[in-house]
Amino acid sequence: MQREIVVCKDADALAVKAADRLIQTAEAAIRSRGKFMLALSGGSTPEKMYSLLTQPNRVSRIDWSSTYIFFGDERFVPPTDPRSNHRMAQNALLSLVPVAVDHLFPVATNAPTPAESAAVYARTLAKAFAIPESGEPPSFDLILLGLGDDGHTASLFPSASALKENRAWVTWSPPGTLPPPVDRVTFTFEVLNAARQVMFLVSGSKKAIPLQDVLEGGAGLERRPAAGVQPANGQLIWLVDKEAASLLKIKT
Ligand code: 6PG
Numbered sequence: 001m002q003r004e005i006v007v008c009k010d011a012d013a014l015a016v017k018a019a020d021r022l023i024q025t026a027e028a029a030i031r032s033r034g035k036f037m038l039a040l041s042g043g044s045t046p047e048k049m050y051s052l053l054t055q056p057n058r059v060s061r062i063d064w065s066s067t068y069i070f071f072g073d074e075r076f077v078p079p080t081d082p083r084s085n086h087r088m089a090q091n092a093l094l095s096l097v098p099v100a101v102d103h104l105f106p107v108a109t110n111a112p113t114p115a116e117s118a119a120v121y122a123r124t125l126a127k128a129f130a131i132p133e134s135g136e137p138p139s140f141d142l143i144l145l146g147l148g149d150d151g152h153t154a155s156l157f158p159s160a161s162a163l164k165e166n167r168a169w170v171t172w173s174p175p176g177t178l179p180p181p182v183d184r185v186t187f188t189f190e191v192l193n194a195a196r197q198v199m200f201l202v203s204g205s206k207k208a209i210p211l212q213d214v215l216e217g218g219a220g221l222e223r224r225p226a227a228g229v230q231p232a233n234g235q236l237i238w239l240v241d242k243e244a245a246s247l248l249k250i251k252t
Pocket of ligand 1: 041042043044045046073074075085145146147148149152153154155
């Protein structure tokens with residue numbers, strides 16, 4: 001695994017860096033394999049980057065006809081609910097770029113239970129990657145992730161049983177201690193760690209302690225689940241702003 005930590009001046013600089021890195025990763029994936037398999041994250045931090053990707057100078061640099069978009073986690077709410085990660089991505093990015101509807105793979109939250117929704121999403125992944133559901137997990141070209149104030153990532157919360165899932169690609173979780181208090185559907189470490197590239201976007205002073213724990217404090221994944229993201233054959237990029245990085249010893 002190759003790890004890189006990039007400290008940006010502020011949240012705006014972080015969004016610019018993230019958008020430019022995403023474009024480079026898309027170009028490289030499409031050059032080598034003919035398509036770009038991308039998983040978006042929820043939360044509020046990526047929203048700025050999503051908006052930057054819709055600007056004319058950037059939108060034209062992505063070959064949207066070769067881009068396929070998934071979600072690393074979702075809140076178990078209807079797609080019209082203000083808490084939906086899909087809704088946020090739709091408003092900030094997906095409805096504003098020329099991506100075909102059949103290239104979008106939102107989590108189906110109309111299943112009767114979050115567990116069924118997770119099982120359906122695993123089948124969606126297998127079909128989209130044209131791989132058997134019982135085999136090796138899919139390798140995304142890029143998975144975007146955030147870091148929760150409690151150290152969670154995707155919807156893998158501290159001490160949750162989802163942390164121990166080592167077979168399913170997608171699972172469900174009851175809410176953690178942070179809002180919103182709704183059930184989640186989430187990629188497991190199986191999928192996160194099979195990615196070719198994982199890029200964390202971390203901004204703000206509330207992230208300083210969990211970030212230090214994960215990057216330098218040797219925290220385990222039970223307490224700080226983001227520490228479990230270690231893509232064995234992939235690249236792990238931490239894009240963080242100065243406030244989030246304020247407790248780090250490494251200065252980049
Ligand atoms: C979610 C997430 C979650 C998020 C982190 C960071 O659905 O809430 O995907 O893992 O990325 O909580 O969120 P912020 O960017 O809002 O700090």
